Amino acid sequence: xxxxxxxxxxxxxxxxxxxxxxxxxxxxxxxxxxxxxxxxxxxxxxxxxxxxxxxxxxxxxxxxxxxxxxxxxxxxxxxxxxxxxxxxxxxxxxxxxxxxxxxxxxxxxxxxxxxxxxxxxxxxxxxxxxxxxxxxxxxxxxxxxxxxxxxxxxxxxxxxxxxxxxxxxxxxxxxxxxxxx
Amino acid sequence: xxxxxxxxxxxxxxxxxxxxxxxxxxxxxxxxxxxxxxxxxxxxxxxxxxxxxxxxxxxxxxxxxxxxxxxxxxxx
Numbered sequence: 608x609x610x611x612x613x614x615x616x617x618x619x620x621x622x623x624x625x626x627x628x629x630x631x632x633x634x635x636x637x638x639x640x641x642x643x644x645x646x647x648x649x650x651x652x653x654x655x656x657x658x659x660x661x662x663x664x665x666x667x668x669x670x671x672x673x674x675x676x677x678x679x680x681x682x683x684x685x686x687x688x689x690x691x692x693x694x695x696x697x698x699x700x701x702x703x704x705x706x707x708x709x710x711x712x713x714x715x716x717x718x719x720x721x722x723x724x725x726x727x728x729x730x731x732x733x734x735x736x737x738x739x740x741x742x743x744x745x746x747x748x749x750x751x752x753x754x755x756x757x758x759x760x761x762x763x764x765x766x767x768x769x770x771x772x773x774x775x776x777x778x779x780x781x782x783x784x785x786x787x788x
Numbered sequence: 789x790x791x792x793x794x795x796x797x798x799x800x801x802x803x804x805x806x807x808x809x810x811x812x813x814x815x816x817x818x819x820x821x822x823x824x825x826x827x828x829x830x831x832x833x834x835x836x837x838x839x840x841x842x843x844x845x846x847x848x849x850x851x852x853x854x855x856x857x858x859x860x861x862x863x864x
Contacts, residue, residue, distance in 0.1 A: 671797045687800050687838045687839060687840060687851055687852035687853070688795075688798040688799070688800055688801070688838065688839060688840075701797075
């Protein structure tokens with residue numbers, strides 16, 4: 608079983624085999640709600656623009672499982688949502704990423720790389736942890752996806768080499784991507 | 789008629805709609821994800837595709853879920 612055995616649907620409804628991405632370095636992200644934490648969209652786009660010529664792709668999987676729960680009242684959380692993320696990397700069809708209804712791809716990814724905790728230094732960590740404790744204490748248990756913008760880094764051979772929580776900003780992943788390119 | 793430009797799965801859009809309902813204000817939902825015409829209208833009004841955008845006359849509008857501004861808009 609490898610990442611290349613999975614078939615997913617694009618946001619246009621077209622079936623796409625992940626085997627099409629063989630030989631590329633991939634960052635698979637649950638992009639979610641189009642609200643809150645949206646700065647990461649911009650940052651991801653910057654990573655994509657910087658590295659795509661060297662064989663890097665970002666695969667975004669929108670999911671509404673976390674949509675209703677905005678973490679705290681962080682200044683970055685605005686009271687509106689954007690339908691067009693303004694990104695040019697591949698966005699796939701909406702689907703679940705955690706629990707029994709999770710897409711098989713995300714079950715596989717979370718089996719390969721478990722939860723190692725949030726980055727304590729990130730300003731949103733405290734609010735996010737509190738929001739989860741209050742609303743979804745069960746989300747904090749186990750290896751499932753905790754929140755929007757969990758990122759999995761895949762090497763050119765399809766190995767899941769790292770998992771970054773929502774509290775790791777895309778810019779901090781750049782060095783890890785460069786190592787694989 | 790109040791129009792709320794929004795899309796499915798946008799929690800702030802739902803909050804605006806709930807709020808309008810609580811004030812007994814009738815509104816029309818304009819889905820900018822499914823309906824390109826609605827999307828163009830929204831861009832014309834606010835210059836962007838961020839939603840919710842609430843408007844009555846297509847000129848004055850409220851971006852986001854802002855109770856005070858929504859109250860002002862409804863009162864106009």
